[in-house]
Amino acid sequence: MKRDLISMLDVKDDLEEIIDLGIKLKQKSKRGRSIELMKGKTLGMIFEKSSTRTRVSFEVGMTKLGGHAIFLSTNDIQLGRGETIEDTALVLSRYVDIIMYRAKNNQDMKELAKYSTKPVISGLDDKEHPCQVITDLMTIKEKKGSLKGLNFVYIGDGNNNMAHSYLLGCGIVGMNVKIVAPKKYWSDGYYVEKAKKFGVNVEVTDNIEGSTKNTDIIATDTWISMGDEAEKVKRIKDFQGYSIDEHLMSLANPDAIFMHCLPAYYDYEVTKEVAHGKQSVIFDEAENRLWAQIGIMVTLTNQ
Numbered sequence: 001m002k003r004d005l006i007s008m009l010d011v012k013d014d015l016e017e018i019i020d021l022g023i024k025l026k027q028k029s030k031r032g033r034s035i036e037l038m039k040g041k042t043l044g045m046i047f048e049k050s051s052t053r054t055r056v057s058f059e060v061g062m063t064k065l066g067g068h069a070i071f072l073s074t075n076d077i078q079l080g081r082g083e084t085i086e087d088t089a090l091v092l093s094r095y096v097d098i099i100m101y102r103a104k105n106n107q108d109m110k111e112l113a114k115y116s117t118k119p120v121i122s123g124l125d126d127k128e129h130p131c132q133v134i135t136d137l138m139t140i141k142e143k144k145g146s147l148k149g150l151n152f153v154y155i156g157d158g159n160n161n162m163a164h165s166y167l168l169g170c171g172i173v174g175m176n177v178k179i180v181a182p183k184k185y186w187s188d189g190y191y192v193e194k195a196k197k198f199g200v201n202v203e204v205t206d207n208i209e210g211s212t213k214n215t216d217i218i219a220t221d222t223w224i225s226m227g228d229e230a231e232k233v234k235r236i237k238d239f240q241g242y243s244i245d246e247h248l249m250s251l252a253n254p255d256a257i258f259m260h261c262l263p264a265y266y267d268y269e270v271t272k273e274v275a276h277g278k279q280s281v282i283f284d285e286a287e288n289r290l291w292a293q294i295g296i297m298v299t300l301t302n303q
């Protein structure tokens, strides 16, 4: 039975095992040892949206695993000219061993997974960004030693893919999660309710004042996700007052870390002083995309 990763809920039973595998293979590779666990395997990577980290980390990850990755932009493949997702999935499944898909919407992601006979990994859609959140939890575990009981706050667009995957990811590993966003950007209730079911404290608020007190991790993301460009002017206005600056960081626990999946837009969701400051782990996070996804690909192809 093939296994997909489209939502954080797809890893609810073995999330920490995947994280630990990523950490173990990172350490092994850094010691100069081979991690060629997917020799001769091929990853097909379909991109409907731009990417720097996802594209490069999946491709390098596959190389480290002894396999090969193929970059498939919808500008070039027949999917972009109207071939169905169903036929694309059925054809690619005959060639490749695993598929990564960065999709405009979650319906298309589910459709590809439905018809693919090989595991499908989301490289982001409009609802979730699970690879990034698994990476972030791995980074937190490396920095803090463990995850359970930590206090996580996300400030910014609460209704985007990162916020939704953070809600589920924090719930699964037992971290308390707070989403701070203007009311019209509050998270989809589905993700809030799912997170609560894991028994952690879940709070959604528009009150940024003092919101970082007693916090171990402060995270944000762009106010204008891919696909939201038409609303840019409105969003910049709506999010005024929700920038993370040194004052907000100073209210958090002294060893708090700052996270951002990148790309960042300085002086909007965060100042450059914070993003490049001593509490920031944004470039460790970017690196860990590589190692977390190695853990994910090995896990999904070994079911």
Ligand code: CP
Pocket: 050, 051, 052, 053, 054, 055, 124, 132, 261, 262, 263
């Ligand atoms: N964080 C992330 O997914 O970055 P890219 O859009 O560059 O892949």
Ligand code: NVA
Pocket: 124, 129, 160, 161, 162, 221, 222, 224, 225, 226, 261, 262, 263
């Ligand atoms: N929320 C952002 C994440 C980019 C990695 C977007 O969807 O554009």
